Amino acid sequence: MSNLAHYMAQYDHEHGSASNKILHGVGIPMIFVGIILLLLMKWVWGAVFFLGGWVLLFLGHRMEGNNPAFFQGPIYLLVGPIWVAKEAWMLLTGTHRKPAPEGATESVARK
Numbered sequence: 001m002s003n004l005a006h007y008m009a010q011y012d013h014e015h016g017s018a019s020n021k022i023l024h025g026v027g028i029p030m031i032f033v034g035i036i037l038l039l040l041m042k043w044v045w046g047a048v049f050f051l052g053g054w055v056l057l058f059l060g061h062r063m064e065g066n067n068p069a070f071f072q073g074p075i076y077l078l079v080g081p082i083w084v085a086k087e088a089w090m091l092l093t094g095t096h097r098k099p100a101p102e103g104a105t106e107s108v109a110r111k
């Protein structure tokens with residue numbers, strides 16, 4: 001059985017373009033808001049958010065030229081929100097930058 005790190009790495013691999021990441025960053029929270037609104041009996045708004053979120057996800061995959069990860073297994077329906085939370089956290093904390101290649105140095109301006 002694979003662990004969460006494996007699923008996250010696979011999900012990250014299949015969501016490489018910035019546009020797909022942005023669409024997922026908006027679409028997945030929209031789906032969750034839609035579910036909450038549906039549970040609160042706000043049917044029209046719930047349906048709009050829920051379906052709109054899915055449209056954004058499929059649009060992102062269409063642009064990237066691959067299938068949604070959950071076609072590989074339903075576990076990815078849980079991995080997706082975790083991945084979006086991780087990406088948002090990394091963006092907010094500034095840890096989204098890839099490490100510099102080994103041996104590279106930063107130029108420091110001296111006054």
